[in-house]
Amino acid sequence: MSAHSDTLPKKYHDAVLRWQQQFLPDLDFLQQNWDKHFPKDPCFKLCAYREQGICGHIEVGDEAGKPKYQKACEMSPEQANHLLKAVKAQASTEFGSIQQHRLTLTRAQSEQDQFWVLRMMAEELRHGYQMLYLLLQDDWKSVVGQSGEEMVEEILSMKPGSHVLGAFNIDFDSFVDNIVFCALIDRVGKYQLTMQKVSAYQPMAESMPPMLREEAFHLAAGVIPLRRWMQEAARGDIYATPKAIQRTLNKWLPRGLEMFGDERGGASNIKMGFKDQTNQASLDQYYVEVTKMIRDLNLRYLRERLPNLDSERLDRVLSDLEGGSRSQDIEPDEILRQPAKGYFRRRGVHAYEMIGTDGRVYKDVLEYIGHLRHSLPESYLASNDFRHYLELLKKVVQGTITRDEAQKSSPQLSRVGGSCPCSKSVRWILPETA
Numbered sequence: 001m002s003a004h005s006d007t008l009p010k011k012y013h014d015a016v017l018r019w020q021q022q023f024l025p026d027l028d029f030l031q032q033n034w035d036k037h038f039p040k041d042p043c044f045k046l047c048a049y050r051e052q053g054i055c056g057h058i059e060v061g062d063e064a065g066k067p068k069y070q071k072a073c074e075m076s077p078e079q080a081n082h083l084l085k086a087v088k089a090q091a092s093t094e095f096g097s098i099q100q101h102r103l104t105l106t107r108a109q110s111e112q113d114q115f116w117v118l119r120m121m122a123e124e125l126r127h128g129y130q131m132l133y134l135l136l137q138d139d140w141k142s143v144v145g146q147s148g149e150e151m152v153e154e155i156l157s158m159k160p161g162s163h164v165l166g167a168f169n170i171d172f173d174s175f176v177d178n179i180v181f182c183a184l185i186d187r188v189g190k191y192q193l194t195m196q197k198v199s200a201y202q203p204m205a206e207s208m209p210p211m212l213r214e215e216a217f218h219l220a221a222g223v224i225p226l227r228r229w230m231q232e233a234a235r236g237d238i239y240a241t242p243k244a245i246q247r248t249l250n251k252w253l254p255r256g257l258e259m260f261g262d263e264r265g266g267a268s269n270i271k272m273g274f275k276d277q278t279n280q281a282s283l284d285q286y287y288v289e290v291t292k293m294i295r296d297l298n299l300r301y302l303r304e305r306l307p308n309l310d311s312e313r314l315d316r317v318l319s320d321l322e323g324g325s326r327s328q329d330i331e332p333d334e335i336l337r338q339p340a341k342g343y344f345r346r347r348g349v350h351a352y353e354m355i356g357t358d359g360r361v362y363k364d365v366l367e368y369i370g371h372l373r374h375s376l377p378e379s380y381l382a383s384n385d386f387r388h389y390l391e392l393l394k395k396v397v398q399g400t401i402t403r404d405e406a407q408k409s410s411p412q413l414s415r416v417g418g419s420c421p422c423s424k425s426v427r428w429i430l431p432e433t434a
């Protein structure tokens with residue numbers, strides 16, 4: 001299949017370039033050195049793509065079989081609003097991830113790692129551009145009351161701390177964050193884009209395949225350095241310790257799981273024809289995929305430590321270690337473990353439950369805080385994000401607020417007027433319950 005490329009009207013294209021100069025100033029450097037690092041791939045171009053030849057009929061839900069929508073005004077207001085929320089959230093995550101990655105990009109230990117992350121950031125910029133394209137090439141104002149111009153302003157003026165999804169409001173503290181984020185959070189992106197490939201809104205469906213092809217690279221930008229770090233650690237040649245990787249996995253996996261939305265939801269997406277899976281089904285598949293990734297990392301570590309063992313014996317050593325027993329002079333805490341689904345959650349069915357990395361349920365809040373202290377990165381414990389979580393957790397335990405109220409007290413977007421993209425006219429406020 002092929003894809004057509006298109007650009008935003010000059011005014012908006014220039015607005016994205018101004019944003020890029022502030023948050024991704026190394027884009028020119030990436031393009032100048034592209035052939036050195038990615039000789040087989042065409043150089044990055046800031047544009048929107050529309051895949052040609054995709055299915056023209058609604059694939060799931062109440063209207064399955066009917067032609068897909070070409071225009072927002074053809075949908076019911078409920079559908080249009082639902083879709084718009086998803087497009088805005090997607091745009092917010094794309095731009096938000098660049099703001100996070102830039103904090104620690106220069107701390108990469110190898111030129112290759114740095115260029116791979118830089119390419120990933122450029123592609124996230126293109127994904128954000130693609131979502132703005134969806135907002136601008138249609139007339140949304142007549143359906144939802146907000147013009148494309150206003151929505152673009154809203155998205156480009158977001159700062160870390162103000163993005164729609166929690167994972168994009170958390171600062172990076174080291175380059176381990178860049179890498180684990182690619183391996184875990186971009187993997188959620190892969191699932192979301194795959195589900196949206198069926199979208200009943202044709203321009204959305206056509207946007208997905210090119211984004212997915214780029215997302216595959218983002219996963220590699222995370223997994224390949226992780227493999228190398230585990231192998232280096234096994235040789236005693238340590239750059240990122242398994243302990244640091246473990247704690248960073250613990251920091252990000254709960255946020256990744258929450259990006260699927262509440263486990264009880266997602267049916268309306270299917271009904272309206274926008275996605276082909278519920279939140280729970282996709283979360284479960286994602287979790288299994290992460291299990292496989294962690295198992296592969298552990299086996300690479302063991303293979304390096306025990307080069308004379310065949311794969312069957314390595315599997316047995318891994319099972320012993322996973323079961324908590326020392327094996328072949330290797331301690332159980334040398335390998336990585338996947339945190340339980342309910343660990344350190346603040347959204348969904350497990351929100352503000354006190355569940356440990358191993359699934360153990362804690363009764364005492366101080367004991368649970370102690371567990372979090374020992375399982376999360378030191379630098380993250382000092383963050384505003386973690387303090388906010390702990391404050392809410394304590395209130396939930398004291399019975400001052402319910403778990404549901406705690407969930408809802410994350411920042412929400414509110415327009416407070418103004419039209420200039422530089423005026424910070426979009427503010428984030430805490431709702432009444434906070």
Ligand SMILES: [Fe+2]
Binds near residue numbers: 094123124127189
């Ligand atoms: Fe993306």
Ligand SMILES: [Fe+2]
Binds near residue numbers: 186189215218
């Ligand atoms: Fe990505």
